[in-house]
Amino acid sequence: FDGKGVNLELLPQVTFKGKTENVVKVTYDGGVGSAPDDYYIMYINAETNLLDAFKYIVSYPEYFPNGGHAPEKITVTQGTTTVNGIVFAKGFKTYWSNEEKENG
Numbered sequence: 001f002d003g004k005g006v007n008l009e010l011l012p013q014v015t016f017k018g019k020t021e022n023v024v025k026v027t028y029d030g031g032v033g034s035a036p037d038d039y040y041i042m043y044i045n046a047e048t049n050l051l052d053a054f055k056y057i058v059s060y061p062e063y064f065p066n067g068g069h070a071p072e073k074i075t076v077t078q079g080t081t082t083v084n085g086i087v088f089a090k091g092f093k094t095y096w097s098n099e100e101k102e103n104g
Helices: none
Strands: 006-016 019-028 040-045 051-056 073-077 080-083 086-089 092-096
Touching: 006 040, 019 051
Parallel strands: none
Antiparallel strands: 006 019, 019 040, 040 051, 051 073, 073 092, 080 086
């Protein structure tokens, strides 16, 4: 996510699934990539510094030629495993985002 035309914004910490999360919003400058209106909101565990979840939208012009985007989704990691000292998510589950529930 780091590079020219990529914007990182530190948002207030939240509690997600009972854990304190550092929250970073990722946006893009116009002309960057094929869908500069996309965004990601990363939930980074404040204790482990591992990604626990991320929210995002898809605004790819081929799918939305008149503008707009798909509803926001949230992807949540499903456990971790360590291989040769590198931590990987075992899996992911993606849900439609629901603003009525706690950060999800």
